[in-house]
Amino acid sequence: MATETSGSQYYLPEALPPPHPAPDGRDLEFWEALKRHQIVVQRCNSCGNLQMEPEWLCHKCLSFDRGWQQVEGKGRIYSWVRIWHPVPAALKPACPFVVVLVELPQANNLRIAGNLLGDPQQPIEIGAPVEAVFEDHREKGYTLLQWRLAR
Amino acid sequence: MEHNTIKDKAAIVGVGESAYYKRGGSPVPEFGLACQAIINAANDAGIKVTDIDGLASFAMEANEPSRLAGGLGLRELNFCNMAWTGGGGVAAAVANAAAAVACGYARYVAVFRALAQGQTFRFGQGTTGPGMAGLMGFTVPYGLTTPAQKIAMRVRRFMHEHKITQDALAAVSLASYHHAQFNPRAVMYGRPLTREAYDNSRWIVEPFHLYDCCMENDGASAVIVTTAERARDLRQKPAYIMAAAQGSDYRDIHDSENVPDFPSANYKHLSRRLYEMAGIEPKDVDVVQSYDHFSGAVVITLAEHGFCHPDELMDFCTLENLTWPNGKLPLNTSGGNLAECYVIGMQLVNEAARQVRGDSTCQVKDAEISMMISGSVTTPASNLILHR
Ligand SMILES: [Zn+2]
Numbered sequence: 001m002a003t004e005t006s007g008s009q010y011y012l013p014e015a016l017p018p019p020h021p022a023p024d025g026r027d028l029e030f031w032e033a034l035k036r037h038q039i040v041v042q043r044c045n046s047c048g049n050l051q052m053e054p055e056w057l058c059h060k061c062l063s064f065d066r067g068w069q070q071v072e073g074k075g076r077i078y079s080w081v082r083i084w085h086p087v088p089a090a091l092k093p094a095c096p097f098v099v100v101l102v103e104l105p106q107a108n109n110l111r112i113a114g115n116l117l118g119d120p121q122q123p124i125e126i127g128a129p130v131e132a133v134f135e136d137h138r139e140k141g142y143t144l145l146q147w148r149l150a151r
Numbered sequence: 152m153e154h155n156t157i158k159d160k161a162a163i164v165g166v167g168e169s170a171y172y173k174r175g176g177s178p179v180p181e182f183g184l185a186c187q188a189i190i191n192a193a194n195d196a197g198i199k200v201t202d203i204d205g206l207a208s209f210a211m212e213a214n215e216p217s218r219l220a221g222g223l224g225l226r227e228l229n230f231c232n233m234a235w236t237g238g239g240g241v242a243a244a245v246a247n248a249a250a251a252v253a254c255g256y257a258r259y260v261a262v263f264r265a266l267a268q269g270q271t272f273r274f275g276q277g278t279t280g281p282g283m284a285g286l287m288g289f290t291v292p293y294g295l296t297t298p299a300q301k302i303a304m305r306v307r308r309f310m311h312e313h314k315i316t317q318d319a320l321a322a323v324s325l326a327s328y329h330h331a332q333f334n335p336r337a338v339m340y341g342r343p344l345t346r347e348a349y350d351n352s353r354w355i356v357e358p359f360h361l362y363d364c365c366m367e368n369d370g371a372s373a374v375i376v377t378t379a380e381r382a383r384d385l386r387q388k389p390a391y392i393m394a395a396a397q398g399s400d401y402r403d404i405h406d407s408e409n410v411p412d413f414p415s416a417n418y419k420h421l422s423r424r425l426y427e428m429a430g431i432e433p434k435d436v437d438v439v440q441s442y443d444h445f446s447g448a449v450v451i452t453l454a455e456h457g458f459c460h461p462d463e464l465m466d467f468c469t470l471e472n473l474t475w476p477n478g479k480l481p482l483n484t485s486g487g488n489l490a491e492c493y494v495i496g497m498q499l500v501n502e503a504a505r506q507v508r509g510d511s512t513c514q515v516k517d518a519e520i521s522m523m524i525s526g527s528v529t530t531p532a533s534n535l536i537l538h539r
Contacts, residue, residue, distance in 0.1 A: 114293055
């Protein structure tokens with residue numbers, strides 16, 4: 001499922017700011033897990049509630065006792081956009097490109113954004129199954145979570 | 152419903168604007184534009200500029216109140232206030248001004264916004280600064296950087312769930328351009344848009360063509376708010392504030408891709424509060440100004456304000472229905488963000504007030520009730536209803 005890509009195969013040129021853990025550290029584990037080619041979701045140790053975007057407390061029970069749960073890199077396309085106008089302008093050679101919002105059935109259908117690998121002009125179907133591809137940017141010390149249509 | 156509301160306690164008594172320009176076209180800086188709009192609004196109201204004793208704005212307005220009060224020679228500044236968020240704050244700024252005059256903090260509050268894109272910040276350029284932390288880290292590294300792109304993601308899902316086609320988006324865009332042709336203030340005055348030109352325009356981000364996205368402009372707009380009592384003695388017919396609401400629904404976190412109600416413009420809760428306060432129903436609204444940063448967001452917004460069911464949008468969102476003089480619900484009758492000027496929506500308040508005063512360039516016949524909605528999809532958002 002998890003294919004590693006080499007530096008020459010980045011989906012987008014490295015013209016964008018890399019992901020960066022929040023200064024207060026609330027999402028550090030998420031980004032560290034990606035480097036290990038794992039997807040983790042914040043899980044409340046008190047009530048078991050899952051939340052994708054890490055926060056210091058559980059929005060269901062207000063507990064600050066946070067844990068993490070690993071989920072499989074399998075999901076479905078929930079929505080998508082095809083970007084033709086580059087922002088920043090340095091992305092121009094990569095246009096058009098596709099960003100998908102993927103829902104993860106193993107994590108209560110929480111959603112996460114990533115690029116859909118493959119032909120950027122391919123027809124895209126909401127609901128199509130996709131699988132995770134970890135895109136390592138080793139020199140810069142981060143990994144992106146990309147998606148491709150499930151085989 | 153609360154019994155103690157702002158209904159009928161305050162009114163818009165003057166509207167004013169600077170000249171509107173294409174981005175970079177203003178001969179004076181943003182501060183000068185703000186002053187021009189406020190002076191023109193005071194003149195329109197028939198009050199002296201020095202009668203103004205309050206300033207209210209939104210969206211991180213850069214022209215701060217002490218410099219403005221100093222520059223305008225205000226004798227006293229008794230209220231200054233800024234609403235959180237971006238374009239979602241327009242109606243909230245008016246609501247704050249209304250609350251201030253109703254409570255006696257100030258007598259005449261100028262609500263304003265100035266924008267000369269590039270002098271402080273270019274909204275269309277998104278967020279691509281170094282070190283994208285927090286929620287931005289989940290989208291920016293994948294090239295999802297601008298409001299157009301993020302809102303397109305919502306609109307695409309909404310279109311999927313309710314079988315909306317490009318025709319509905321085109322109708323919103325064409326309606327704004329249609330109305331701009333009657334408004335000499337509009338940047339797109341004299342530049343009509345055809346459906347063919349819309350279809351042939353380049354994609355910015357599917358499903359948004361170029362003409363689905365608002366312009367970047369230089370300009371400023373302002374209104375004067377005072378109590379209903381004082382309003383009766385002034386030069387203009389008052390546009391009474393019938394209702395105003397600000398906020399968001401359950402976990403509508405700005406920039407989150409995990410809001411519980413994703414294919415939404417975030418008005419389901421706000422519109423209910425707004426109608427309850429006004430004591431009216433959607434069918435009572437004569438004309439609507441709805442923040443058109445992106446046409447698709449307006450489509451969702453109209454449904455969430457009860458003008459039709461989401462599944463009826465393809466029948467409702469037609470150029471015929473949305474245009475003056477014969478449409479069922481004339482929309483963005485001065486040209487909106489898309490074709491009049493992008494003053495982050497402030498100019499929509501001016502137009503909403505003009506409609507109930509009776510001096511719009513696309514005047515809806517006998518308009519009694521006028522709605523203004525700010526900020527679709529961004530939260531917190533706000534909206535208001537005016538009546539004559
Ligand atoms: Zn919990």
